[in-house]
Amino acid sequence: MAAANKQQVDVSDDLNYEIWARIAKTTLTEKGLWDVVENGVPPDPSKVPELAAKIQPEELSKWRDLAVKDMKALQNLQSSLTDSALRKTLYASSAKDVWDLLEKGNNEQAKLRRLEKQFEELSMDEAEQTNSYLDKVRKIAEQLRRLKNGKSDYEVVTKVLGSLSESHEDLATLYESEKRESQSSNELPVYEMLSLALGPVTFYEDMWLLSSGTTNHMSPYLKFFTTLDRRHRAPVKLINGSIIMLKGRGDVKVMTKEGKRKTIKNVLFVPDLDRNVLSLGQLGHLGYIMIMNRDKCILKGQRTEKVFGEAVKEEGGFVLRYQVIEGNFTST
Structure with a gap:
């Protein structure tokens, strides 16, 4: 394989x-x-x-x-x-x-390319009202957001401005109000676990599943955390479209089978999950690469060549097994 x-x-x-x-x-x-x-x-x-x-x-x-x-x-x-x-x-x-x-x-990528082209080529008819044209631009932008390639309100208005002639009044007001709205937005981040659906495979506490469709490391076990910022709360979107909530972010300390201690940083505490998840994207940002070898997957530092772990393919996917050095958190 x-x-x-x-x-x-x-x-x-x-x-x-x-x-x-x-x-x-x-x-x-x-x-x-x-x-x-x-x-x-x-x-x-x-x-x-x-x-x-x-x-x-x-x-x-x-x-x-x-x-x-x-x-x-x-x-x-x-x-x-x-x-x-x-x-x-x-x-x-x-x-x-x-x-x-x-x-x-592939279907989503094709749709994304088509929407991007529509967004770039969209122009305002000479007799068209500003609000009507803005609605059309926003409609395409919203579809792009759903495909995780969103256009901010600021970009939308910039697109509108680039399509209009100098004869339109109230553009500066529209532009500045949208810019202020975009800059002052304090929306919660939305994390995603789009490559995994909960159940039906049984996962044990020492199992950490590698996932390419998960934005961040996640764990449902409060007792694993040695540090935990409970102020960090946000939704987590699952592949079936449902939303669960994370209730903190912190560090988890583990011990490898060789007896070495490692700290997995910035792990999201998500009580409603049924498994521990390691995000390949998050590991990639830290400089780790993945080396496939039959039914094994080795995570190694691209520059340091230090091995983060060796995952074995099990029923639910590629899994690392770590003994967790439990923290002091015992209640939510």
Whole structure:
């Protein structure tokens, strides 16, 4: 599954989805694996109580054959990805998950490019009212915000000003009021955990799941924190659109299996989570890179070459296991 096994890697490490998808589908079809990508694999019937009691041996055998095909398809897909695309699929547990995730991302990128072009090319008709044109610009800007490429009110008004002639009055007032509103905004930050859905995999306290779609490190365990700023409170958006609240930010001290102590800084305390999460983005900002080696993922400092940890692929994704040196916090 390692990205290093690819025969050819784009220089920019960007995935050309349209070309990749055609080649991947053809390859999987030739190998007789496309059906599990297209249709997925049902849950293990032996672990479903209402099915386990009456399932026939031949039915269970068919399911196991599908599961083997799915694992082969998953390995084929992930081994063909660029490093950046592979990181986005680390938590995927099936070939269909990988395909759907990349397809959705490509659709969103296409929509983003289309909206960006609309925003740049939008201009005001000669007889159009200022407020009407402003509404059109804001509508596109709001759609861009939903795709995490938002335009501030200040940028919106700047766009409007650039499209108008000198004959329009009240522009300075509009511009300055929007600028002051943008500069004085004190909205809470919104954190995201878009690559993970709560349940159904069981996670234990010593497990830290690597996530490429999570903006920050997070933990639901108050007792883990050695420091905690309870004044830091903000919403956390999940992949299904629901919102949960974080109730603090602080540091967590852990001990590796080699007995070395590490401090994970700026961890968000999110009581309603069911797992500990390490953000690959946050680690990347600190200079750590990810090295894939079959079913293992090594996090190492790009300059220092110090190893942060070695994650192993488990049911829920790539997981680091740390013994936590518990803090003094015992109640919310």
